[in-house]
Amino acid sequence: xxxxxxxxxxRQGLLLADGAMGTMLFQAGLEQGEPPDKWNLEHPEKVxxxxxxxxxxxxxxxxxxxxxxxxxxLKLHNLHDxxxxxxxxxxxxxxAEIEAAGGTALAAGDIGPTGEVLLPYGxxxxxxxxxxxxxxxxxxxxxxxxxIWIETLSDLEEMRAAVEGVRQVSPDIPIxxxxxxxxxxxxxxxxxxxxxxKALVEMGVDAIGANCGNGPDETMLAVQKMATAVQxxxxxAKANAGIPRLEKGKPVYDADPPAxxxxxxxxxxxxxxxxxxCCGSTPDHLRAMARALQAAREKL
Numbered sequence: 001x002x003x004x005x006x007x008x009x010x011r012q013g014l015l016l017a018d019g020a021m022g023t024m025l026f027q028a029g030l031e032q033g034e035p036p037d038k039w040n041l042e043h044p045e046k047v048x049x050x051x052x053x054x055x056x057x058x059x060x061x062x063x064x065x066x067x068x069x070x071x072x073x074l075k076l077h078n079l080h081d082x083x084x085x086x087x088x089x090x091x092x093x094x095x096a097e098i099e100a101a102g103g104t105a106l107a108a109g110d111i112g113p114t115g116e117v118l119l120p121y122g123x124x125x126x127x128x129x130x131x132x133x134x135x136x137x138x139x140x141x142x143x144x145x146x147x148i149w150i151e152t153l154s155d156l157e158e159m160r161a162a163v164e165g166v167r168q169v170s171p172d173i174p175i176x177x178x179x180x181x182x183x184x185x186x187x188x189x190x191x192x193x194x195x196x197x198k199a200l201v202e203m204g205v206d207a208i209g210a211n212c213g214n215g216p217d218e219t220m221l222a223v224q225k226m227a228t229a230v231q232x233x234x235x236x237a238k239a240n241a242g243i244p245r246l247e248k249g250k251p252v253y254d255a256d257p258p259a260x261x262x263x264x265x266x267x268x269x270x271x272x273x274x275x276x277x278c279c280g281s282t283p284d285h286l287r288a289m290a291r292a293l294q295a296a297r298e299k300l
Contacts, residue, residue, distance in 0.1 A: 006106055006146040007174045009060075010207050010234050010274065014293065015106075017238060017276025018054035018062045019286045023253075025050065025065075027282075032249070035077045037069040040089040047090070051097040053283035055105060058290030061274065062098070063110035063149055064090040070136045072114040072124075084139040091143035108149040108176065109140030111162060118157050121189075126161050133165025141166075147174040151211050151238070154180060154187035156199050163203045176274070177203070178211040178236050181222045193225035201230050209236025212278045215243050216255060216263035220270055227271035234274055237267035241280030253280025257288035264289040265296055 009015060025036050028046045039047050047065045054062055066087050071080045079086065091107065098105045114132055116124040137148060150162045159177060166175055179187050179196050186192050191199075193210065200208040208230075210222035219239035226235055242255030255263070264275050275293070277285050 007206055009106060010147075010174060010176075013273065014268065014297070015060045015274045016058055016286070016290055016293065017108075017236075017274055018051075018059040019057075019277040019281035019283065020241075020279050021047075021050055021063065021065050021067070023280055024053070024282060026250070035068055035074065035079065037066055037074065037086050037090070038077065038079060040065055040086050040093060041082075044089065044093050048093050048097050051094050052101075054286055055097060055101040057283040057287040059105060059276070059286060061106040061108055061276070062094055063108045063151075064094050064140065064145065066090045066110045066136070066140065067112040067151070068115075070111070070114055070132045072116050072132055073112075076115075083135055087136055087139035088143040091140060091145055095144060106146045107144070108147050109137070109145035111136055111140075111148060111150045111166075113153050113155075113158060118155060118161070126157060129158055129161035130165045130168070133162040134168045135165075137166040138169045141169050141173060145173075147176060147206075149176045149178075151176075151178045152180045153177075154191065155189045156191055156196065159200070160203060163205060174206040176207040176209075176236060177205045178209045178238060180212040181210055181218060182213045185218070185221065193222040194229040197226040197229040201233055207234040207236050207274055209238070209272065209274070211236070211238035212240055215240050216260065216266070220263065220267050223267050223272050224270045235270075235272045236274040236276075237263075237270075237272040238276040238278045239263060239267075240278045241282075241285055244280060251280070255280065255285075257285045260285040261288040261292035264292050268293060268296065
């Protein structure tokens with residue numbers, strides 16, 4: 001799929017993104033503390049099964065299993081010399097499932113935060129962060145993703161480093177950028193949805209929004225505030241399936257498929273054009289969301 005076609009799909013109306021990858025891999029046997037990205041190499045069939053489940057549920061845009069596949073996160077597991085290999089394999093797995101399902105869904109290269117804090121609050125220099133994002137983006141883009149999805153960031157400077165890193169590889173590939181507003185309606189670094197929206201538009205990305213966080217209500221509020229702050233750019237909502245609680249040492253999310261279906265309708269009404277789910281979600285959640293959105297379209 002060409003970049004122009006991917007950009008056209010982002011702007012023409014409603015797209016349904018996928019749900020959680022980590023949640024599904026934990027169900028498949030991933031241990032706490034084990035990097036999900038490593039499963040691209042060790043258990044590609046299980047990663048493929050997650051993608052397949054979301055495609056069958058109605059997802060039109062899917063993220064590669066590369067949220068933590070940058071040199072800083074992978075260094076925690078002595079995998080920092082395998083950044084390119086892990087990212088390329090992730091694209092290969094997703095591409096194969098999309099082609100098997102008819103080839104119409106978009107493949108998004110997933111880029112998450114470095115896990116470090118940038119100067120002056122932390123020790124990571126802007127240039128070092130940008131280089132790490134460039135390294136990951138290069139592997140994803142060369143492997144054939146349709147677009148890049150940068151998600152779950154809380155620092156606008158880290159987001160700027162990520163966007164610039166991607167642009168070092170490709171000046172033209174579409175970029176979706178979402179931040180997580182999980183601290184009294186702000187990001188952990190104190191950024192409001194309005195501030196994020198304006199800054200992200202200035203960075204020249206193709207769609208902006210909120211992901212993860214403390215569940216559907218918080219995500220909907222962030223999208224509403226972004227919609228009032230900027231116009232003319234697609235908005236994204238990808239909420240967690242509620243607020244997690246620990247049961248026997250494992251996170252359990254309280255939003256069931258009907259609750260996530262209602263969330264999909266609410267964020268659509270708030271202005272979101274690209275809707276998906278994040279931590280705690282499954283193909284059952286996404287299927288309920290797809291049906292609710294389709295029913296709403298048929299009433300128009």
